[in-house]
Amino acid sequence: MRDSTGSGADPAAGRGRAALIEGGVEFDGRDAALLRAVDAAGSVAGAAEALGRSRARALTRIETLEEAYGTLVERRRGGEGGGGSRLAPSARDLLDRYDRLQAVLAATASVPETVLRGTVEAIDGEIAVVDTPVGELSGLHGGAGGEGNDGGDGGDGAAVAVGDAVQVRIGADAVTVNDAANAVDPDATSARNRLDGRVSEIDSGETVSTVRIEVEPADGKETSDVGAVDVAALITAESVDRLGLAPGDPVSIRWKATATRLVAQTGRR
Amino acid sequence: MRDSTGSGADPAAGRGRAALIEGGVEFDGRDAALLRAVDAAGSVAGAAEALGRSRARALTRIETLEEAYGTLVERRRGGEGGGGSRLAPSARDLLDRYDRLQAVLAATASVPETVLRGTVEAIDGEIAVVDTPVGELSGLHGGAGGEGNDGGDGGDGAAVAVGDAVQVRIGADAVTVNDAANAVDPDATSARNRLDGRVSEIDSGETVSTVRIEVEPADGKETSDVGAVDVAALITAESVDRLGLAPGDPVSIRWKATATRLVAQTGRR
DNA sequence: CACCGTTGTATCTATGCCGATACAACGACG
DNA sequence: CGTCGTTGTATCGGCATAGATACAACGGTG
The missing domain is CATH 1.10.10.10 (Winged helix-like DNA-binding domain superfamily/Winged helix DNA-binding domain)
Incomplete structure (x- = not known):
């Protein structure tokens, strides 16, 4: 060093x-x-x-x-x-x-993040689709940035292949929250990843709040298997008011595939 | 600059x-x-x-x-x-x-970013409003998320005050692109910063494209004063197709205040 | 009980960066 | 022309980290 x-x-x-x-x-x-x-x-x-x-x-x-x-x-x-x-x-x-x-x-x-674990289903260029407890999500995998590293480490590097276990990182600041009733036309936006859930907790800051949304497991996965999956979203307190968010409310969350990072997961034994 | x-x-x-x-x-x-x-x-x-x-x-x-x-x-x-x-x-x-x-x-x-320069208009908790060539934008300053401080370097680090010159950093992966005609109801989403513009350039990658959107200067600012302002957005090639984007098309872009970072600008003389 | 390869521990040396010091070169100003 | 405070340049010692080497302790295995 x-x-x-x-x-x-x-x-x-x-x-x-x-x-x-x-x-x-x-x-x-x-x-x-x-x-x-x-x-x-x-x-x-x-x-x-x-x-x-x-x-x-x-x-x-x-x-x-x-x-x-x-x-x-x-x-x-x-x-x-x-x-x-x-x-x-x-x-x-x-x-x-x-x-x-x-x-x-x-x-x-300092910003909350949500980390989901899953396995790579498909790779298409810089984008990969990952199977997670809450369904298929797409995100960018390492190739986007080369290896910003010094003396080559483990060699696990950026390479991600189909079938690999990966972490899916979603920054809370990338997640937008929509009123479930007033859903946005999916064809009108470039945000692809979309999940429905209910507000489980609101951590109010001075002008920024962290909202945790409990998402239902995807079809074929039991809640008991995977436990509750919470996705964090960082939004302004003003937006919380405007959307009238309170614990238990149904909401729709959405974030861009390009704001989602896939990172190889260290092998567990 | x-x-x-x-x-x-x-x-x-x-x-x-x-x-x-x-x-x-x-x-x-x-x-x-x-x-x-x-x-x-x-x-x-x-x-x-x-x-x-x-x-x-x-x-x-x-x-x-x-x-x-x-x-x-x-x-x-x-x-x-x-x-x-x-x-x-x-x-x-x-x-x-x-x-x-x-x-x-x-x-x-590796991801493109847009950096605008402006002056702080108001500070309210973790959020600050900045006057930029394209109008008022809001973003997080310094100790986002209630973190203590970054301590060390510079000394001018995190502190931002009204009137300060700041950089407004917008990651291209945080910007969503909407069809201008099919505008999203602003009350239905938590994304606050919104600008209208026209596609100026599309840099197509394999499955991910960088779209540059030329934004009109805000009222009271001459184009000749500030020059053209391009905001970069990183979106999937599929989204480019779905939205039918081509240079010259009018679009509406949007991104969250909480995905916008304010950084003090090194003084110029 | 001896063997084996590993974990601990100690010591010496090499290296590289930093502080300290010293001195020459520079050029406007009085 | 001398003064001044700075930029250049060189050398020395201190200190922290890394490598090299050696040896003791450990506990299954044959």
């Missing part, structure tokens, strides 16, 4: 950590902090002091980053004030990109 | 790397590979050899991980075959969790 989390000032608060990788060089939170400090101080020297880091190291780190990501800091020595450094536009783009990645990661850690 | 739509141009280079963090200990791809190798070999010694790593280090690494994540490997010395090790159930859960995180990360790197 070569990452630079060494110093005690590590986040450790989030449940995950992300880093961009390009040209074999990782861009992580420490690098982001460095660039931001350069932006604030107007010089690499000032940034290093503000962060309590070595100035020489900060400079070489910036050079390492620039070898992989292109010009990031416009440095100028001599002149007014002895010189100084400014962020290049591409550095701001990189920071924004990193922030978005971090935001997505923080979201996946 | 006058280009308000983000990384459609982003080459497939933008890879990321993820790690789980618990108790100050990171669980990354290297650790995942180790656990999987233990599962395959039936012993830590065999796993270390298969990976070309030091056996002693592998053992101490597993102990370090177990201090943070609980029992992961059931080790037994002596006996048949001299002993051996098996993965504990919690280790399989951890691997599954890591795989899901990795899948989400890989997806954010």
Whole structure:
């Protein structure tokens, strides 16, 4: 493990950590902090002091980053004030990109998710159909993103084949809730996965609520076999009001196949 | 930056790397590979050899991980075959969790996204309303889902205030496309953000297509000021057919506020 | 009881990153 | 022309992690 989390000032608060990788060089939170400090101080020297880091190291780190990501800091020595450094536009783009990645990661850690287990029924390009306790669902399998990994792990990678046991991950923020009575014409939308169920629980936040919907098992599966299946949906409190949701209400939920991730399941023995 | 739509141009280079963090200990791809190798070999010694790593280090690494994540490997010395090790159930859960995180990360790197820039108009709990070139949009900011904070980097991290410049990130997999003529009753769904536009481009994959929709600027904004705004939507090729989409067609797009992330924008000078 | 291969444990060394320090080069400004 | 604070560059030691090696402990099996 070569990452630079060494110093005690590590986040450790989030449940995950992300880093961009390009040209074999990782861009992580420490690098982001460095660039931001350069932006604030107007010089690499000032940034290093503000962060309590070595100035020489900060400079070489910036050079390492620039070898992989292109010009990031416009440095100028001599002149007014002895010189100084400014962020290049591409550095701001990189920071924004990193922030978005971090935001997505923080979201996946904090937003509820529903994980169903099933077996792959069919594969058609990037989409696979999975048989789950609540019926057939379709979603994207790994091929969509290559293997964003370092030193090849297990080799389980992205490959998914018919018959494999997989996890079906559905982010609560991808699930839309519809009034069961006022069902949307399925031909008018691009959201394909659709289930009926009843509201089992509403966890109200300030302006966002997590609604859990108990879904009936598909034909041929006994409730006793699979237990109750709850799908979480994250919707605004306003929407809860507008739809007049309360525990026990019948609802129809819907989410896009392209917002559904299929992940190989670690073999159980 | 006058280009308000983000990384459609982003080459497939933008890879990321993820790690789980618990108790100050990171669980990354290297650790995942180790656990999987233990599962395959039936012993830590065999796993270390298969990976070309030091056996002693592998053992101490597993102990370090177990201090943070609980029992992961059931080790037994002596006996048949001299002993051996098996993965504990919690280790399989951890691997599954890591795989899901990795899948989400890989997806954010490979799925198109739309990034709009705007200023925060109002904040109400976890939801904020942002004024963008295409009108007001609402989305989740910072600590979505009541998570504490991401701690570490930058310092400007999660906090968003009224008047701040922010990026509005909309994953293409969160956008649903509706037939403009056959508009959905807005009261029947929990998807709030809604825009009208015309299909500008369809990038057909094998079974999944990226559709770009050109959206008209909101009232009071000139097209010449903001340029064309394209929103990307990832939908199945089947849905493209079903909706009969072709460039120039008027469509209505819609996505949930809870699937929209607000990220502070790095200051430009 | 000896054998076997594994789990534990300890120690030494190699490596890589970081901080610390020192010094040269630079160029506007007074 | 000297001052100033910065950017470059080089070197040293500290520290954490990994590999290499060695040896004891363990407990079925023959």
